[in-house]
């Protein structure tokens with residue numbers, strides 16, 4: 351607390367590594383930009399944030415988060431507008447969500463002047479790392495770690511907040527084939543499904559590995575009580591176009607991440623006059639809609655993937671094929687609309703973009 355943006359100390363790299371980036375082949379999460387931001391929390395207060403060359407951390411093997419997973423993160427993207435100026439998409443929403451995750455995980459709030467001003471300063475310094483080819487951006491990864499050197503189990507008292515950035519291409523290069531999971535569970539009421547806690551992702555590795563071996567790309571998670579109501583797909587929110595309506599699971603039970611892309615999609619669709627229903631949706635309803643020829647489109651949404659079309663949904667021995675993505679009206683319109691706003695090609699009437 352009490353830290354202002356002018357308090358961010360900055361040490362720049364002597365030699366940029368930007369030459370490592372092949373603009374024609376930008377993948378997701380492989381290369382990290384020149385600088386990172388680090389701020390430490392101790393004795394109930396935040397210290398001065400520092401921007402420094404990207405480097406390895408030195409931590410005691412007894413550090414809390416290694417053992418008990420008291421760790422949360424966010425995902426945000428920066429784009430370049432047609433004049434080459436950086437735009438960061440809805441960082442205030444991620445900031446608020448990070449602090450909701452922090453509360454549930456017994457971690458301190460990250461103040462605006464570290465989270466937001468830190469992103470602004472970091473993107474400014476590494477603006478050359480924002481790629482400009484189609485569907486590329488600079489992925490911004492803020493994260494908060496419990497760093498007490500203590501292996502007793504109790505909420506930590508020392509924390510480290512870090513932001514790294516990475517030039518990123520599309521997360522999925524093709525429509526995803528989905529396995530409807532009714533054995534393993536991602537989230538249940540009272541749990542941490544609504545947070546971006548590291549453990550939500552760690553626990554998904556084994557079930558995801560198993561379905562990949564069976565030839566699927568991602569899991570559609572169902573609820574832990576009935577194994578019928580759908581929640582999220584992989585690391586994304588999920589949408590179904592049924593007839594002329596768009597349906598997505600509601601987030602009232604705290605089992606589903608309040609996606610910033612999810613919220614942007616709902617806003618844009620409603621403004622266009624399309625009915626969006628946020629409600630419980632069961633796999634039986636999806637099967638029935640598919641059988642009746644009413645399941646027109648299905649897609650995941652998230653910061654990393656933006657909009658990820660689903661090619662097929664497999665539930666037990668029922669493989670529900672979706673129509674060819676080229677014919678989809680809703681997802682293809684949304685993808686273009688969102689891209690036009692994020693890349694500053696269209697007026698940002700919602701005030702979603704933060705200029706740097």
Ligand code: COI
Nearest residue numbers: 425426585652653654655
């Ligand atoms: C994001 O969309 O930012 C995510 O959190 C997905 C990430 C785990 C790759």
